[in-house]
Amino acid sequence: MAWKISLNEARCTGCRICEMICSWSDEGGFDPSRSLITVESIDEKDAHFSIRFDPGCKNCGLCATYCASKALVKEKEQRDG
Amino acid sequence: MAKLVKIDLTNKKVDIEDVSHLQRDYLGGLGVNTKLLVDLTRPGADPLGPENILTFGAGTFVGTLLPTAARTELTGKSPLSNRFGTSNSGGHWGAALKFAGYSYVMLTGKSSAPVYITIDNEQIKIEDAAHLWGMSTTDTVDRIRREKGRDFQVASIGPAGEKLVRFASVQNNYHGSWGRTGMGAVMGSKNLKAVAVRGTGQVRVADRRGFAGIMREAFKKVVNHESYGYTNRFGSMVVADPYNKIGALPGHNFTRGYFDDWVETRGRGIFESDYKEKDLACFSCPIACTHWTNVKGGKYKGYENKGLEVSFTLEFGAKLGIKEIAEILKCSEVCNLYGMDVISASGVIAFAIEANQNGLLGKAAPEVPLAWGDFPGIIRLLESIGQRKGIGDLLAEGIKIASANIPGSAKYAMHIKGVEIPVRDPRGKWDVWTLGYLTNTRCGDHLRTRSPADNLLGKVRSYFEEEISVPVELINDLDMPDNLKEEIFGAPPSKVDIPKMAVYAEDLITIINSTGLCIRPPVHRGLGPGFYARALAAVTGCPYTEQEVMKAASDIWHLQHQFNVREGETIEEYAFPDRFYEEALPFKSGSKPPLPREIITAVLQSYFKARQIYGFVENYL
Secondary structure (H helix, E strand, C coil), rough: EEEEEEEHHHHCCCCCHHHHHHHHHCEEEEEEEHCCCCEECCCCCCCCCEECCCCCCCCCHHHHCCCCCCEEEECCCCCCC | CCCEEEECCCCEEEEEEHHHCCCCCCCCHHHHHHHHHHHHHHCCCCCCCCCCCCCEEEEEEECCCCCCCCEEEEEECCCCCEEEEECCCCCCCHHHHHHHHEEEEHHHHHHHHCEEEEEEEEEEEEECCCCCCCCCCCHHHHHHHHHHCCCCCCEEECCHHHCCCCCEEEEECCCCEEEEEHHHHHHCCCCCCEEEEEEEEECCCCCHHHHHHHHHHHHHHHCCCHHHHHHHHHHHHHHHHCCCCCCCCCCHCCECCHHHHHHHHHHHHHHHHHEEEECCCCCCCCCCCCEEEEECCCCCCCEEEEEECCCHHHHHHHHHHCCHHHHHHHHHHHHHHCCCCCHHHHHHHHHHHHHHCCCCCCCCCCCCCCCCCHHHHHHHHHHHHHCCCCHHHHHHCCHHHHHHHCCCHHHHCCEEEEEEECCCCCCCCCCHHHHHHHHHHCCCCCCCCCCCCCCCCCCCCCCCCEECCCHHHHHHHCCCCCHHHHHHHHHCHHHHHHHHHHHHHHHHHHHHHHHHCCCCCHHHHCHHHHHHHHHHHHCCCCCCCHHHHHHHHHHHHHHHHHHHHHCCCCCCHHHCCHHHHHHCCCCEEEEECCCCCCHHHHHHHHHHHHHEEEEEHHHCC
């Protein structure tokens, strides 16, 4: 892929749209528990979040395409030389 | 398949029923809840008795990726109004229910001892809640999550619901609420502390290819809508400044619509610069209209909470006169901990303060403040209400009953059909929104009759028509049936017919509350019945036309209205408190005139005609 996904967890609003679009199956199902990206609350009151990619992530970039808060942004890969 | 979980709390029995046919005819969420309440509650049922039924209905789109598809409606007979009761909340609860495999949870009967319900995918249990009874809502969420798992979403009541405060809310995790009309008291009357849900399954749409296009279209329309930017930036606080500018605040129990220092102390700008830390969103929502507050300076530096919602500001800031945003947030925090509706709690306190100022409470109620803005006094009184202590016991009955027990206080009792009037003074601004205070089926409320072509800054007060506020191209682009567009706006668009728009606005919001999207402006204005028909077809596999969706929405409204008439509603109740008809509203150096009673009655007649309720008109008008 010609891009990487940059992460800014402080901007994450906890909407889980990334998990939803990641889990969107060929059969038409949404199943965020099988998503290859996981958003978790890191405080007691569900206000701040961590974002974790599963090793199986194919870097398709759909999560960043749908991320309105810019916690996930698709960036062109920098190549040396 | 749309599954209803039926829980009989008297006999501790759980059944699952397929209600796809009801969802087909009544769209889902609010619509199905309405049908169940009307069909299964006997006329005259005690709202706080075992015969009332309480239904959580997650909207039909919840669990799919449509923007804002997170909303769940909670419906029962209201102990505050004795009429149709319902409230709506987002967060993650409804999505968890869908991923567990269910769309609705209906609670009947009454448990002999406190219980709570866990829905953990297919496992549904009624469990002992003795250890939770008496806890605040946040402690309840913490305890259930500690015992059952961090990933449970928890709908719970606090002490106010347990003690049957008539405007008790059901809280949605830590900060959300099913706030209005007292559904928390209904839950408390059933000895039910909480409904905790975990779902890790799949939600499938019927037509994947069709849905994929609709999903892209919906995101594009919502995120590119002209209202998206300011809704994300300020949330509901966007209207805080204009309400003051037009003199429509509910200040000091609706005796002043304007404050000189409003913008500097309680406006959206100072909220953004001195309080707001970051944006937060409900499940599947790209708008993220709500915020996390972390106070940046002053004596409350470091205080954190979720908000600020404009309803908190208009209620505690204007209606009760508190000037410090952190103190406004602390008032809403007390309401959340006890589980009380912010609007009714603030309303009943405003009533008590004005009654006290006029010498009607004597020395019997030392807890009631005498001065507007008395933050410590207001906090103490909120707690007295939540605990039903002292005068709080009477105020917990709501304004209507409280005023009936305080001779001479009726003129300060600002409610419609028993429900405390929220956030905006109709003398400050008369429009579809304020007509809706009278016509919406959950009584004195503001969220069910909102025009998708709002004109907040219109200058001329006109009762039947208002000026168009948005460019004609936007009206041409509105997703709305062509015949209604012409009837309401004229051809070419030149005005807004207020009574007809009120009917359309109520039906549009009924569709939104049934399908589970949100009424924030980018959705409310960006998507319409044509979209909902296509999306319903793609999600459910049942064909829908725009006309069928509109008819279903109208049918749902009529069911709610018939329920209210069945429960004793008369046309005399379609009225504002006398203050709005008899007193001018001070505004800067002048005032805004009172509402003319006979003209308001004529507007109502036009509304009922547009609703095709001829019998009601003949019988009562």
